[in-house]
Amino acid sequence: MSLVVREFNKCFSELPDCLLEIIFSYLSLCDIANCARVCKNWNRYLADENNDIWRLQCLRKLSEKALKSDLLLSVPTYKAKLRAFYHAWNPLDSSRHIYIKPNAFTLHRNPVAQSTDGARAKIGFDSGRHVWEIMWEGPLGTVAIVGISTKDAILQCHGYAPLLGWDDQSWGWNLVDNYLLHNGDAGNFPLLTNAPKYQVGEKIKVILDCESHCLAFEKNNEFLGVAFTNLPSKKLYPTITAVYGNTEVSIVYCGYPFDG
Amino acid sequence: MDIDRPSDPQVSVVSSDGTMFHTTLKSILLSGTIKDMIEHIGEGGVENMGAIPLQNVDSKTLEIVIKWIEHHKDNIQPTSEEIKDKTADFIDPWDENFLEMDLDKLYNLITAANYLNIPQLLWLSTRKIAMLIKNRTPQEIRSLFNIEDDWTPQEIEAVQKENQWCEEK
Numbered sequence: 001m002s003l004v005v006r007e008f009n010k011c012f013s014e015l016p017d018c019l020l021e022i023i024f025s026y027l028s029l030c031d032i033a034n035c036a037r038v039c040k041n042w043n044r045y046l047a048d049e050n051n052d053i054w055r056l057q058c059l060r061k062l063s064e065k066a067l068k069s070d071l072l073l074s075v076p077t078y079k080a081k082l083r084a085f086y087h088a089w090n091p092l093d094s095s096r097h098i099y100i101k102p103n104a105f106t107l108h109r110n111p112v113a114q115s116t117d118g119a120r121a122k123i124g125f126d127s128g129r130h131v132w133e134i135m136w137e138g139p140l141g142t143v144a145i146v147g148i149s150t151k152d153a154i155l156q157c158h159g160y161a162p163l164l165g166w167d168d169q170s171w172g173w174n175l176v177d178n179y180l181l182h183n184g185d186a187g188n189f190p191l192l193t194n195a196p197k198y199q200v201g202e203k204i205k206v207i208l209d210c211e212s213h214c215l216a217f218e219k220n221n222e223f224l225g226v227a228f229t230n231l232p233s234k235k236l237y238p239t240i241t242a243v244y245g246n247t248e249v250s251i252v253y254c255g256y257p258f259d260g
Numbered sequence: 261m262d263i264d265r266p267s268d269p270q271v272s273v274v275s276s277d278g279t280m281f282h283t284t285l286k287s288i289l290l291s292g293t294i295k296d297m298i299e300h301i302g303e304g305g306v307e308n309m310g311a312i313p314l315q316n317v318d319s320k321t322l323e324i325v326i327k328w329i330e331h332h333k334d335n336i337q338p339t340s341e342e343i344k345d346k347t348a349d350f351i352d353p354w355d356e357n358f359l360e361m362d363l364d365k366l367y368n369l370i371t372a373a374n375y376l377n378i379p380q381l382l383w384l385s386t387r388k389i390a391m392l393i394k395n396r397t398p399q400e401i402r403s404l405f406n407i408e409d410d411w412t413p414q415e416i417e418a419v420q421k422e423n424q425w426c427e428e429k
Contacts, residue, residue, distance in 0.1 A: 011364070011367045012363075012367065012405040012406070012407055013405075013407040013408065013410075015370075016374075018374070019370060019371075019374060019386060022382065022383070022386040023386045023389050023390050023393070024390075025390075026386070026387055026390035026391070026394075027390055027393060027394065028394075029426045030426055030427050031393060031394055031395070031396075032426065033423040033424075033426035033427055034393075034396065034397060034398050034401065035393060035398075035401070036419055036423055037398035037411075037416060037419050037420060037423075038398045038401050038402055038407060039402070039407050039408065039409070039410055039411075040410050040411065043419055083425055086425045086426075086428055087425065122428065123425060123428055128421065
């Protein structure tokens with residue numbers, strides 16, 4: 001009897017990849033995440049981030065156009081692209097003057113006078129280390145801030161204000177004057193004399209380390225240093241705030257930092 | 261119908277454990293593997309060819325497969341592409357009932373459908389497995405399919421962290 005059970009045991013955990021592929025193709029992303037935890041063989045199949053299962057899941061969420069766009073160059077696999085999609089701007093958690101474009105990664109701030117408008121990403125972090133890219137694809141205006149916030153930070157206010165970093169629930173770097181903001185003020189960044197200002201189209205990497213509670217920035221693959229320390233153990237969300245009409249800002253979540 | 265000259269000649273197949281089964285050409289042609297074999301022989305050879313040995317299918321499973329192909333021999337079989345595109349919401353009640361079998365039989369049926377290349381049967385039987393996986397936790401899936409938990413707590417935690425975002429709505 002026990003022999004029969006053992007033989008049976010082996011069967012389903014060691015299904016050949018071509019059959020696992022057909023079975024998994026019927027499942028939702030949530031079910032697939034559960035399958036990855038069933039046994040090592042199933043996980044080994046799903047660890048191939050470019051296989052047909054990830055391609056299928058990716059195509060259910062992302063258009064062919066978005067998949068091929070240069071925006072997603074730094075997330076080469078289907079799984080990484082899908083993960084970036086799940087971490088992109090949250091249409092339900094942004095100022096009413098902002099809409100998220102069909103690609104899901106780019107926000108557009110409508111031309112509204114005397115308003116400051118922000119957007120948060122869909123997923124916040126309270127553990128692990130995370131990196132995401134921010135690309136400002138339109139003029140910065142007088143205040144353009146990149147950083148993080150808790151769900152308690154407001155995302156819209158009157159006037160053209162340094163909103164991200166206004167209170168103790170958000171932390172931001174104003175790209176216009178290279179200045180850090182938290183609770184209203186935090187100082188110059190990066191700590192260089194005559195540090196070059198952000199040019200439209202440049203890639204900023206935001207690095208959040210929830211283990212050592214700090215936030216750092218990188219520009220065009222150059223590490224600029226730690227900007228904030230002593231971050232709280234609350235869920236922290238990628239956030240930006242903008243003031244310029246028709247400006248566009250994209251976010252691409254990259255996963256874990258490569259370095260040690 | 262002309263009874264003297266059957267348009268659907270008899271064909272015999274032999275299971276891995278030596279049992280011979282008789283079915284018809286029309287039925288057995290649903291198997292891509294056997295179809296290729298027969299095409300190789302040429303149409304005329306069919307009536308003179310001996311029993312086809314199927315070394316990867318045991319008699320219990322072959323009996324189930326034959327039941328399915330005989331029921332479906334007059335249906336138009338969808339192509340693999342059509343099957344892939346199909347969202348698979350509608351299942352023929354006969355098939356639904358046919359698939360009511362224990363999991364080791366179902367496992368053998370899947371591997372046989374794969375070996376014999378019967379796309380629609382493979383599609384139906386794997387779908388059945390997927391429906392059993394749906395909305396179940398990893399532990400529930402393991403106990404249902406009798407799969408050994410081969411993870412250390414550290415390993416499983418790392419996999420869970422890696423895929424945590426998949427559970428977001």
